[in-house]
Amino acid sequence: MFNVIVSTTKGTKVGEFQCIHSECHVGKDNGQLIQLRGFKVSKHHATLSQNEIGIFVSDNQSRTGLKVNDEKQKEFGPLSLIDKVQIGDYIIRVQSSDPKTITSETYHNEDLSLTDSSIIDSEITQVNELDKQTTLNCEAIASDELIQRIKVRNECRRKVHRELLKLMDLRRVNVSEMSDDELRIQSSKLIEQIIASMTLPDEIEVDSLIKEVLDETIGLGPLESLIADPDVTEIMVNSHDQIFYEKAGNLFLSDISFSDDQAVLGAIERIVTPIGRRIDESSPMVDARLKDGSRVNAVIPPLALKGPCITIRKFMQKRLSCNDLVNFGSMNQPMAAFLEMAVKQKRNIVISGGTGSGKTTLLNVLSNFIPDNERIVTVEDAAELQLYQPNLVSLEARPPNQEGKGAIEIRDLVKNCLRMRPDRVVIGECRGGEALDMLQAMNTGHDGSLTTAHSNSPRDCVSRLEVMVMMAGMDLPILAIREQITSAVNIIVQQSRFSDGSRRVTSICELTGLEGSVVQLSEIFKFQQTGFNTEGKVEGFYTATGTVPEFYEQLQKRGVKIKLDIFDTGGRK
Structure with a gap:
């Protein structure tokens, strides 16, 4: 028998669970003893098991895996109270109900009074606070670096986009008389010229930037890759930086995003304008379709509080029978x-x-x-x-x-x-x-x-x-x-x-x-x-x-x- 202490990665305590059997299952499914929520948690994510040696944790071939003390593991043990098992956005610690196990695995100190629960609680609190502070510091550093990279990339994308529009205006390019293929080829050449005259940061990949600007200029921006994926059945843009998609009946959060709300509005305009629909403050909702027949619904402020929203339900290109x-x-x-x-x-x-x-x-x-x-x-x-x-x-x-x-x-x-x-x-x-x-x-x-x-x-x-x-x-x-x-x-x-x-x-x-x-x-x-x-x-x-x-x-x-x-x-x- 052993106890399981669950908290979030930010230090918020979720609860304590007592496992009276030798095995305890962790996951999203209702049948699990420890039921966790979130996209990073699989239905049958991991198993905690106890034998004469101690308590072990094993990954059940989950989608995102598990980490022990910040290192990815398939199986790990014996676990002690200070070992940190991470599943999705949760931290799990185990505490054996056998005092000998606690002494040998966790404290290694024969003079410690095992009946003094206040010492154990104090130790757990200290470990939680230390992990919380470390996690927050690491997250802050990683988050700052990621946000900075995204800002630099989005700024480069916006700059190239602005220059492209100026160049097309100076050359008097009549977009309305050009086919999609002609427009894509022409725009691609102009983008390459613009990037060649710029000094880009080392971390920016030129080919990737060209594709992103091209998609945002004449396509649907970051949605193009999701639309091209035949396994994706539905795409949901909640805001410019939050895009979900459905694949095989499950929802996933995408790691791609629009640069800003204006880019989302531009994508909506490119969808609705060719079929004679409109969207503005006087008519902030619209139903439309893509060229392949996929259904599109869009809602913009003031109705959409987080920014413009797009929902695309894709249809299979194959004729079904x-x-x-x-x-x-x-x-x-x-x-x-x-x-x-x-x-x-x-x-x-x-x-x-x-x-x-x-x-x-x-x-x-x-x-x-x-x-x-x-x-x-x-x-x-x-x-x-x-x-x-x-x-x-x-x-x-x-x-x-x-x-x-x-x-x-x-x-x-x-x-x-x-x-x-x-x-x-x-x-x-x-x-x-x-x-x-x-x-x-x-x-x-x-x-x-x-x-x-x-x-x-x-x-x-x-x-x-x-x-x-x-x-x-x-x-x-x-x-x-x-x-x-x-x-x-x-x-x-x-x-x-x-x-x-x-x-x-x-x-x-x-x-x-x-x-x-x-x-x-x-x-x-x-x-x-x-x-x-x-x-x-x-x-x-x-x-x-x-x-x-x-x-x-x-x-x-x-x-x-x-x-x-x-x-x-x-x-x-």
Whole structure:
């Protein structure tokens, strides 16, 4: 049995833990005895173990490792009270409950009264204070040096940038008539000329500086490297010096940053200007997209208190199919076969899910099942869908101009698209009153339409559709709204994002009608979670409920070739 004393690297005491077993686990996971927080802490970071020799610490192949007395170690022991084990931003010390162990390992002094807890507490306090002072001094020195290097680098970057703009202005370079490649080549040559005429500090790498200035001038600055990384799925700029990104479902703090708030504003302008959007104090929020279709949201002061914010949700460049989603573990093969049949047989489908759960990705995949001989009209707030059918019209909403006029809402576009002879209407997302127009379209000959909605379950999706219809301003009784929903919507597909970052189709339901005033949902497929594995990943299986959807029975009567074995309950995967 031994005690574990935990404090932060800045000396703040977190708490004491008593390990009554021979092993004690440290990490971020809820099952660990000592649970620590922070990006530098892994789920199962380290193990403290005690044997007849003493107490040992070992690294469990963590992402950031551990240090003992400021030296990186895989395993170390026996530990004494003055040994400092660092995990992330925490300091851990161990104290054996066996007095002999304390004497031999820690104090080496037979005359010390082991029962005098005040001496031990005093010793711990002195060690803590000494470590705290040393840590603060080292951090201050390292921090000052790092801050100074960053300041020098940013100043060089700003100086080269200013000179580049002056030089381009003197040469009367018409940027608007140049392609991106021509502009990059021209700017690169001018930057090299400017740097050649300057005296740079020794620690500045010329090639790296050229790339940074080039990215900041005609690209998105430090975000370019994150956008180019295919494994990064989301980028979040909280302020000019704090950038997070998501990779494999986990968030990481980036070591790159913008030089100042003005550089962030410049990146936002370069995103929104080409697509006719604007952002300023009168309109401090904007939804936009990158050239590859990635979604962008930006917020600037006075709404954003820490400075301009950017959120970029990247889309895969590869055209995804249902087989890809099956390989990713987002669904199984019977579910994919069912959804393909539902789209081809013109079932009206609503994809439900939370933020970042993969609704738009699934909508893209399902939309590509629509036959090429049908006319499709898509309606979106900011264009994200990537459809490849030949007879396709894409409509995008427009925000108001500087006078507050000229706005075209999604609802206006939905009404207009019904006059464009569509076979299918695909709405990127229903957020408000356009839900009523979407239901009207589904009920008036535009079968096979698709859309998405924010909700946590199929039942919640029905309730949310009711609320959105009410937002249209029509004073309709709730029973009439529910009748519209049940007659218009055939399938609800629930998409969820789990704690480990994985995205899965957790339920596929068919709306079968009204019973009294309650909308009846019949679940066809579901994902059954069984727990977590040793790496903290969600484990479970996909299974059919045994229910055969009503439209399959109708298809069978019409002689359409269908597979009923996909609804067998025995198939688990």
